Structure formats: structure tokens, C-alpha cells
Amino acid sequence: MTNLKNLRGMVDLLPAQTLGWQKVETIALEHFSRAGLQEIRTPIIEQTELFLRGIGENTDVVGKEMYNFDDRGGRPCTLRPEGTASVARAILQHGLLNNGSQRLWYRGPMFRYERPQAGRQRQFHQIGVEFVGFASVMSDAEVISIAWEFLKEVGLSDLTLEINSLGSNEDRNIFKEKLKDWLNQRFDFLDEDSQRRINVNPLRILDSKNTSTKELLCEAPSLNDFLSKKSKTRFNYLQELLDNLNIPYKINNKLVRGLDYYSHTAFEITSEHLGSQATVCGGGRYDGLLSELGGPITPSIGWAIGMERLIILAGDKILQSKSPDVYVIHKGEKAEQLALNITCQLRSANLTTELDYSGSSFSKQFKRADKSLARWAIIIGEDEVSKGQLLMKKLRDNENKEGREEYIFLIEDLNQIINQLID
RNA sequence: GCGGGCGUCGCCAAGUGGUUAAGGCAGCGGCUUGUGGCGCCGCUAUUCGGGGGUUCGAAUCCCCUCGCUCGCCCCA
Secondary structure, eight states, X not given: OOSOOOOTTOOOOOHHHHHHHHHHHHHHHHHHHHXXXXXXXXXXXXXXXXXXXXXXTTSHHHHHSOEEEEOTTOOEEEEOSOSHHHHHHHHHHTTGGGGOOEEEEEEEEEEOOXXXXXXXXXXXXXXXXXXXXOXXXXXXXXXXXXXXXXXXXXXXXXXXXXXXXXXXXXHHHHHHHHHHHHHHHTGGGSOHHHHHHTTTOHHHHTTOOOHHHHHHHTTSOOGGGGOOHHHHHHHHHHHHHHHHTTOOOEEOTTOOOSSTTOEEEEEEEEEGGGTTOOEEEEEEEOTTHHHHTTSOOOOEEEEEXXXXXXXXXXXXXXXXXXXXXEEEEEOSHHHHHHHHHHHHHHHHTTOOXXXXXXXXXXXXXXXXXXXXXXXXXXXXXXXXXXXXXXXXXXXXXXXXXXXXXXXXXXXXXHHHHHHHHOO
């Protein structure tokens, strides 16, 4: 074995997995097209400043998880830790909003320098949706429903949707101050992490997993009580819309997303089957992001799904590989060219075809044909070549284990025969 | 960044100081020189993540290191 290995947290997708990924990606493409979304692809490397301004310098993602480096020209660069900031940047840079609001989706690798564990890697893949330039609560509901229906279409169940409203920036700033006061009065009872966060990112303390802090927080002021009338009405209407769509949800007043740019709607879709990294989809409204990056005030909402987590939840079923329609068996020098020829013809006729060129005995080749789970075998030996014929045998007929059907036909009749025999 | 667990063939593993490192799956070959799914037979680790040390002797004990994994933090 070579001592060259992949970097920690970077994962190879082997042939046994890629089919499942392809299936999910195909479902996504179709699902999003039907919803009128267009795909956008942005570079995986950006100027570091984009993320500093977009995500927030005090977030963990920016503070300790980014892959930063200077390029040969000395420019500070970062491997993107998430997709939204890049999408926002591209929209502004190319003036896409001049053509109206944008309904977009993206997919691709993201990078965060963290300690890997179940459902968490340093290079991971997200598939995400961004509705840029939409203020209507209806867009919140539609964006959530696109995620929900997509996950259902992939076959996931036992999912929980949690929603919360972070209110407007003004609502949240008032609340932050009140919360800080309250926490400072109880400083000694907080866990170390939470103590550190009071001035940096007090909202995140609400989401603490520390048991004693959690208990203490039951009495804490709730963001909900600080929402303006307008924000409350908005949140209530979102719930009404979700009810109308029959999408079940739970309100979680402690739900605060980790990135600075969120306001109003925040949501997460979680599963109990993922271990401690339970979130499969996270998103929310980011009305302030584009203006933060120097663009116009642009109300927007989006989400991202972790592909690896999605694949874990989809389970083995989605990973099963496709078996060939036909397995081509041949023996003898004269049969080689014909076998290759027939294989290509079958593929032109849209049949999945596997060609055996081991040159081993017919018995061995049949064994492999059987193992491949092919439905049919085409056998080409010396006899067939000299007579201009092909022999075809049905392999997967559990009724007649002894006398499986065999057909002999002329090579020039190949196309007719395939149409008759195979579906 | 901090804690716990683990590293023996492609995969799953037995072995816990003493001659050639079990076994199963997968792979390859044969029984069967043109017919599969069962069965039987054979082959496949000079080596136990790597490096040092202790010992007459180490996969087994000690030290260091690397990696994996689970959890914390955080997030998808």
C-alpha cells in the first residue's frame, strides 16, 4: 500500500457511493427546475474579505474554521466555507438584479477546518437555494417548502422542521442588550464557553448544549417577546402559510443560526438518525447581506443542505448500483472484434452492457455474468463467428432454473431481437 | 482547539511474550478444454499504521509519532 493518503477530513467518493450522489443530484436538478430555479456556479476560492464581511468576524466559521492562504501575488484567499456569500457577490458583480429578482440554486464543495466526526468533514458538499430580492413572506414559505419536498422526494422520513423569527435588526439589537444584562447578572453560573460569548455573540448562548446553562436559560428573556408587532405578524403569517401547505413544524425560540447575516425567519431541518450533527438543512432570511457587501438593500432568503448527511439518511437503498442489461461473453481470437462490436451496438441501443475480456473459460465467464446481475448474456464463440450468429441466454429467470431460454439469431438481426427480447 | 475509543490482507476478524500470523467474505485458478447461481480443492499478509526501546525471543510490554473514530465546541 502506498503511504500517500488523502488529507484529514477530505473524503474520496468511491464507485460504490457515486451512483447515490448522482441520483440525488438528478432529483435536485429536476425538482429545482420545476420550481423555476436556475443554477449558479461560483469559484471555490474567494478573497478572504468576502467572508469576513459576509458571514461576520465573530462567528466560529470565520474565526477558527476557514482555510486561509495568500496566493503568489500575496492576496489573502479563502476556500469557501459556505455558498451564500459567493452567490451574493456574483449577483452584485454581474448586476443580475438588473434583470429582476433571482431564484437560484448551487451545489459544490465547501471547506471548514474542523475536527472530523460523524456527518462532519473538512471538505463537504452542499446543495443550496437562494431567493434574492424577495421580501414577501410567501417566499419564506416557498423556499422552506422546496427544501422539505426535495428531502421527501429523495425518500427521507422522520424529519423535523424547526422555525424561529430573529426579528428585524432593531428588534434583535434591543433584545441583545437585555439578554447581555440578564446573563451578566448570572455570570458565575454560566459555563466557560457561554461566559466568553456574552460580549461576542450573546444570541448563540441561547442554543447552548451545556446542561446547567440550558436549565438556567429556561428563565431567560425570550427573543419572541422583543419582536416588534410587524415582525410578529410576519412570523404568524409564515406559520399560517406552512399550515396551508401541510408542512409540519415546531417553533423553537432558541434557534439562532450561526452566521451573522440572518434576520427574521431562521429554520433548520433535523433528523434523529444523524448522531450529534443532526442538522441536514439550515437556512434563513438574510435581508442585510447584499447591502453589507456594498450592494443595494436586497431582501433574500435561502438554505443549504449537507449532501453527506443527506446521503447518510437516504441509506443503502439509494447507493445500489445498476446491474447491466446484457453481459457479453466471448472466447477465441476470432470472437474478439465481434464481441466488442456487439457491445457497442447494444450500448447505442441504450442497453447497459458489460464486456468480459478475461479470456477465461465459458464457465468462469458465466459465473461473472451471474454475479453482475445482468438479465441477459450474449455468447460469442468460434461457432458463432463462423456461422454469423449470436447466442443469447436469459439469466435471471427464477422460475426455470434448469432450462433457461436460449435464442440463436443472425448478427444482422441484432436490433430486432433486442427490441423483442428486452422490454 | 479539548476529551474518550481504536489501528492485524480489499472487507470482517482470531491471536494478549515462544517454532511456518487462525477463520470468513471478496478476488483468482481448478474440478467443469462452450454454459452460471450450489458444492469441493488450491492460491492470495516474510508481516501486524510508522519509528525507537525492553527481551534470548514482540502483532502481543514501554515510549514517541501518524492515522481513524466517537463526543465537546460549531455547523450542512
